[in-house]
Amino acid sequence: ETGVTQTPRHLVMGMTNKKSLKCEQHLGHNAMYWYKQSAKKPLELMFVYSLEERVENNSVPSRFSPECPNSSHLFLHLHTLQPEDSALYLCASSRGSNSDEQFFGPGTRLTVL
């Protein structure tokens, strides 16, 4: 498998559930990102990891908890979400935290009931 993959592609969860989103990149990159894409709003950068260290956290609520166990994998742990958290969550990677091009996965469509 090549590029950036995300699982699951679709997720429906209740507000009391705990779930995790997974991202894997097969590009040998050192930086990984989580974005939130909501309708009619710009993509929102949530977290940035460089060499497995978190370098950016854009005031994201604590009900979103990222984890980067190695440079190829990135998780987003979800708990006690709200309906307004329903969105497309995109993972991306880049060669380094200062390289121009980011490569995106297809996203996980999350619905919170």
Add this chain to the structure above:
Amino acid sequence: GNSVTQMEGPVTLSEEAFLTINCTYTATGYPSLFWYVQYPGEGLQLLLKATKADDKGSNKGFEATYRKETTSFHLEKGSVQVSDSAVYFCALRPVTGGGNKLTFGTGTQLKVEL
């Protein structure tokens, strides 16, 4: 702060029509500018970029010129195809202090019909 403004969509065109999607930005200095494209069910892909004033980025028949005087980076294509139907995002990366933090516009959906 930095921001990107795109024209609202959807933009609906007939095949072989000329395309313009407007993008203007607010940032200090000379940011790098990008167009990303998102095809249905897929993630964003880099379409083209420009890193300094008057640079022209081009790819797959699409072009955009970095205009510092008008703080714009409009996307153009001379003859669109049905396969160009997608959502197009304009984005900037600040010149300093932002790492690789991209600021995106809201996206413009393009629909091309036969």
